[in-house]
Amino acid sequence: MAKKISFTLNGKAVNFEVDVRESLLDVLRYRLGYTGVKKGCGVGECGACTVLVDGMTVDSCIYLAVWADGREIRTIEGIAQDGELSVVQQAFVEEGAVQCGFCTPGLVLTTTALLESGREYTREELKRELSGHFCRCTGYKNILKAAEKSLEAGKRQCEE
Amino acid sequence: MPYSVVGKSVKRVDAVAKVTGKAKYTDDFFERDMLVGKILRSPYAHAIIKSIDVSKARALPGVEAVLTHLTVPKVKFPTAGHPYSLDPSHRDKADRLILTDKARFVGDSVAAVVAVDELVAEKALKLIEIEYEVLEALTTPEAAMREGAPLIHEDCEQNILASRGYSFGDLEAAFSESDFVFEGEYETSPVQHCHLENQVSYAYLDGEGRLVIVTSTQIPHIVRRIVGQALDIPWGGVRVIKPYVGGGFGNKQDVTIEPLNAAMTLAVGGRPVKLELSREEAMIDTRTRHAFKFRIKTGLTKDGKINGIYIAAVSNTGAYASHGHSIASSGGGKFRYLYPAQAMKYEPVTVYTNLPVAGAMRGYGTPQIFFAYESHLDEIAHKLDMDPIELRQKNFVQVGHVDLLSKNRILSCGIRECVAKGKELIRWDEKRELYKNQSGDKRRGVGMACFSYASGTHPVSIEVAGARIVMNQDGSVQLQVGATEIGQGSDTVFAQMVAEVLGLPVEMVHVISTQDTDITPFDTGSYASRQTYITGMAVKKAAEEVKAKLLDFVWGMTDIPAETLDLRERNIVFKHNGEVVMPLEQAAMQTYYDTVFGRPLTSDTSNNARVNAIPFGVTFAEVEVDIKTGKIEVLEIYNVHDSGRIVNPQLAQGQVHGGVSMGIGYALSEQLLFDEKTGKTLNNNLLDYKLPTIMDTPDIGVGFVETEDPTGAFGVKALGEPPVISPAPALRNAVFAATGVALNRLPMNPQRVFEKFKQAGLI
Numbered sequence: 031m032a033k034k035i036s037f038t039l040n041g042k043a044v045n046f047e048v049d050v051r052e053s054l055l056d057v058l059r060y061r062l063g064y065t066g067v068k069k070g071c072g073v074g075e076c077g078a079c080t081v082l083v084d085g086m087t088v089d090s091c092i093y094l095a096v097w098a099d100g101r102e103i104r105t106i107e108g109i110a111q112d113g114e115l116s117v118v119q120q121a122f123v124e125e126g127a128v129q130c131g132f133c134t135p136g137l138v139l140t141t142t143a144l145l146e147s148g149r150e151y152t153r154e155e156l157k158r159e160l161s162g163h164f165c166r167c168t169g170y171k172n173i174l175k176a177a178e179k180s181l182e183a184g185k186r187q188c189e190e
Numbered sequence: 191m192p193y194s195v196v197g198k199s200v201k202r203v204d205a206v207a208k209v210t211g212k213a214k215y216t217d218d219f220f221e222r223d224m225l226v227g228k229i230l231r232s233p234y235a236h237a238i239i240k241s242i243d244v245s246k247a248r249a250l251p252g253v254e255a256v257l258t259h260l261t262v263p264k265v266k267f268p269t270a271g272h273p274y275s276l277d278p279s280h281r282d283k284a285d286r287l288i289l290t291d292k293a294r295f296v297g298d299s300v301a302a303v304v305a306v307d308e309l310v311a312e313k314a315l316k317l318i319e320i321e322y323e324v325l326e327a328l329t330t331p332e333a334a335m336r337e338g339a340p341l342i343h344e345d346c347e348q349n350i351l352a353s354r355g356y357s358f359g360d361l362e363a364a365f366s367e368s369d370f371v372f373e374g375e376y377e378t379s380p381v382q383h384c385h386l387e388n389q390v391s392y393a394y395l396d397g398e399g400r401l402v403i404v405t406s407t408q409i410p411h412i413v414r415r416i417v418g419q420a421l422d423i424p425w426g427g428v429r430v431i432k433p434y435v436g437g438g439f440g441n442k443q444d445v446t447i448e449p450l451n452a453a454m455t456l457a458v459g460g461r462p463v464k465l466e467l468s469r470e471e472a473m474i475d476t477r478t479r480h481a482f483k484f485r486i487k488t489g490l491t492k493d494g495k496i497n498g499i500y501i502a503a504v505s506n507t508g509a510y511a512s513h514g515h516s517i518a519s520s521g522g523g524k525f526r527y528l529y530p531a532q533a534m535k536y537e538p539v540t541v542y543t544n545l546p547v548a549g550a551m552r553g554y555g556t557p558q559i560f561f562a563y564e565s566h567l568d569e570i571a572h573k574l575d576m577d578p579i580e581l582r583q584k585n586f587v588q589v590g591h592v593d594l595l596s597k598n599r600i601l602s603c604g605i606r607e608c609v610a611k612g613k614e615l616i617r618w619d620e621k622r623e624l625y626k627n628q629s630g631d632k633r634r635g636v637g638m639a640c641f642s643y644a645s646g647t648h649p650v651s652i653e654v655a656g657a658r659i660v661m662n663q664d665g666s667v668q669l670q671v672g673a674t675e676i677g678q679g680s681d682t683v684f685a686q687m688v689a690e691v692l693g694l695p696v697e698m699v700h701v702i703s704t705q706d707t708d709i710t711p712f713d714t715g716s717y718a719s720r721q722t723y724i725t726g727m728a729v730k731k732a733a734e735e736v737k738a739k740l741l742d743f744v745w746g747m748t749d750i751p752a753e754t755l756d757l758r759e760r761n762i763v764f765k766h767n768g769e770v771v772m773p774l775e776q777a778a779m780q781t782y783y784d785t786v787f788g789r790p791l792t793s794d795t796s797n798n799a800r801v802n803a804i805p806f807g808v809t810f811a812e813v814e815v816d817i818k819t820g821k822i823e824v825l826e827i828y829n830v831h832d833s834g835r836i837v838n839p840q841l842a843q844g845q846v847h848g849g850v851s852m853g854i855g856y857a858l859s860e861q862l863l864f865d866e867k868t869g870k871t872l873n874n875n876l877l878d879y880k881l882p883t884i885m886d887t888p889d890i891g892v893g894f895v896e897t898e899d900p901t902g903a904f905g906v907k908a909l910g911e912p913p914v915i916s917p918a919p920a921l922r923n924a925v926f927a928a929t930g931v932a933l934n935r936l937p938m939n940p941q942r943v944f945e946k947f948k949q950a951g952l953i
Contacts (some may be wrong), residue, residue: 046560052852059217060911064211065214065215065217066210066211066438067211068386069217070436071471072387073469073875075877076469076876083319105211106209107210110210115206115210122205122209123205123209123247124201126199126202126840126841128204128209129677129678129679129848130386130434130435130676131204131434132386132436132437133386135209135211141430144920158319158885159884161884162877162883163294164384164386164881165386165852166383166384166385166437166881167844167845167848168848169846169850169852169890170847170887171847171887171889171890172843172844173511174884175632176702181898
């Protein structure tokens with residue numbers, strides 16, 4: 031069964047007909063070409079497909095596309111503005127938090143959501159927040175450093 | 191010699207593409223009207239296919255083709271990502287068919303469907319009717335080697351794939367001259383690579399009728415050859431393209447889905463077909479790490495000098511050979527460098543079982559053998575009442591040692607310095623003293639373990655690497671290599687090497703990250719920790735060739751002899767004082783447009799490296815053991831490596847972090863579980879398979895002892911795989927120190943630890 035839905039995708043309005051059984055991941059990747067959304071397991075275990083739905087992190091592989099109706103979706107493609115890397119992206123580059131890069135978009139989005147929450151996190155809290163993402167390359171060390179750097183940079187921006 | 195770019199933490203050349211989502215992996219490309227391929231898998235671990243009826247599946251609307259062993263070429267082929275050998279006796283075992291006529295593990299590919307979409311393909315799979323004759327499932331090496339056991343492959347008696355080992359010196363004499371002979375038994379479990387990107391490929395016939403396969407692989411040129419072998423078509427008729435790869439760790443050093451994907455497109459007249467494994471499929475039908483059992487004997491003098499070593503090993507390779515016995519051979523070979531004894535005998539046997547196929551995985555047999563031997567050494571140290579470090583120090587290899595069998599010569603060795611550094615980082619002496627005689631429910635201990643490895647595979651296999659450089663009008667260059675970037679950072683390191691030689695900023699070296707076997711220079715691929723060392727030689731050679739041509743060209747322009755010139759900071763300069771002769775751009779422009787001498791500068795080089803540099807290293811770990819629950823917490827862990835000169839410290843540290851994390855998973859939590867009766871995998875998903883999360887991973891400390899190996903470009907040695915080798919035995923030895931209980935089987939998960947503690951009377 032098909033259903034027409036409307037949502038905002040990286041700031042732009044999208045009207046689209048989806049199969050009610052389709053995941054948001056499949057619609058974003060295969061029908062709209064947002065291939066920065068990665069598929070690592072398809073069942074909500076690995077976090078590679080994370081997108082932001084109304085600012086909240088969501089595993090798009092287990093989130094039905096129809097649920098996106100009326101919501102604001104952000105993918106990795108919408109994070110850099112006018113060709114400028116965001117604070118989070120910059121931190122991931124600088125701290126060497128990127129290796130194969132397959133888990134990177136999801137982690138950048140989760141870190142972005144943490145930064146935008148305006149909250150402060152202890153290291154342990156931060157680890158818990160990031161624990162929905164598997165990474166097999168980095169041992170998480172530089173990812174944690176990048177996340178901490180992002181939040182500090184974000185804090186500085188707020189104070190300025 | 192001071193370098194300007196080599197040795198610096200230059201940012202990854204692909205980092206921006208990866209943080210913006212622009213980096214394209216195999217599944218990010220689309221062909222119009224791409225069909226979907228799906229595989230039907232055997233529910234039985236061991237069964238002969240009596241008949242297959244595909245008529246109902248074929249009749250389903252939307253199904254374009256159904257493939258079985260009757261419709262695909264019946265040519266047995268090998269799958270291991272090794273270079274081809276002109277010597278037939280040195281080739282990998284050819285035991286695989288594109289689709290099998292006999293199921294050898296639960297999940298074996300018995301039929302396949304090509305359909306317009308995934309749903310139709312899934313439905314069609316359910317309509318295929320197969321009659322099986324079920325045979326006994328042999329799920330352990332003991333069962334498989336038993337007299338009268340059914341044969342998994344008809345040509346291998348007792349289901350033994352191979353048992354070639356080595357022996358040198360007089361072991362009997364070495365043992366009889368020893369003051370002590372110690373024995374021990376050790377066991378490791380199968381684990382999975384769990385790269386984030388599953389195996390995926392798509393294939394089609396191009397306008398000229400050539401087969402094109404785009405795939406997530408570490409070894410594009412080997413995929414080309416093996417697809418050619420499997421389909422019995424000329425190798426040159428196959429073109430393999432490798433985009434960005436989401437991790438491999440050895441699993442993509444094997445040809446898994448590509449031959450079937452090729453057969454699928456051929457079955458539908460060359461229309462594009464995508465074949466993507468789900469996580470659940472990838473965890474049973476790609477490769478695993480071989481589980482090993484070891485029996486070890488070591489003879490020593492009373493002051494701790496090792497006289498002789500005997501190691502018997504049983505390696506479980508699963509249903510097909512894949513890398514097979516090479517894993518056992520390689521582990522035994524790389525082990526030899528660390529503690530050269532006067533006599534040694536290694537007796538490995540690699541056995542087929544009806545379990546998922548084991549193949550290459552980071553470390554390639556060494557995590558297993560070093561777990562066993564480094565555990566064994568700590569037990570010996572304990573019995574001799576000697577510090578485990580002291581025992582090892584008495585036996586470490588010396589520079590100048592020539593391995594009797596490989597003839598590889600140790601030209602650099604920093605193992606003693608690595609140990610000294612690690613000892614200091616963890617505060618060894620202080621903590622060994624502090625943690626003596628504990629009796630509470632939580633006990634702490636420190637442990638360590640060492641390793642030796644290799645840089646590439648010489649002299650076992652060829653080490654040919656290719657590099658091509660083209661200089662542009664502005665003096666920037668394109669670099670193409672046959673070795674693949676799979677996350678390890680090789681593209682960045684190669685860019686640094688070129689920048690160093692040509693006096694360029696790294697941003698002016700454009701690395702073409704995609705490999706395309708039609709275009710890319712030949713290189714056997716990314717494995718054996720060979721990229722920086724082996725491909726690095728080719729890259730340096732290509733850059734030096736471009737430099738020589740350029741300086742020669744400038745000689746023609748200026749009458750200044752080439753040997754007096756050099757390249758620095760985008761200028762042609764006098765070598766002796768750095769005075770600028772002309773900007774690089776001016777000379778580069780001239781090479782393109784000089785009406786008489788114009789000839790753009792390129793280099794297309796291949797290098798056959800007939801050398802091997804031996805890297806070393808050590809893990810130091812501190813644990814806290816919860817006696818009542820069997821839970822082990824890693825408090826501190828340090829890996830210190832001698833990998834020669836470090837080209838990019840930040841990337842190198844990243845490699846170590848990832849390897850140590852994988853080693854911690856191997857030590858404490860990861861294990862593929864099988865039903866012993868049916869052979870079915872019980873935890874082929876990321877929920878039940880206990881991969882470390884960020885919560886499970888401690889802060890990982892890294893140190894380097896930078897020796898300079900004369901054989902490597904810029905003095906480098908291997909680093910990619912080594913970090914995963916020694917964490918497991920170091921953690922095991924830390925637990926041994928904390929509790930006195932020898933945990934000789936991996937993983938040391940709470941259940942197993944609890945059981946051992948109970949046996950030992952701690953609970």
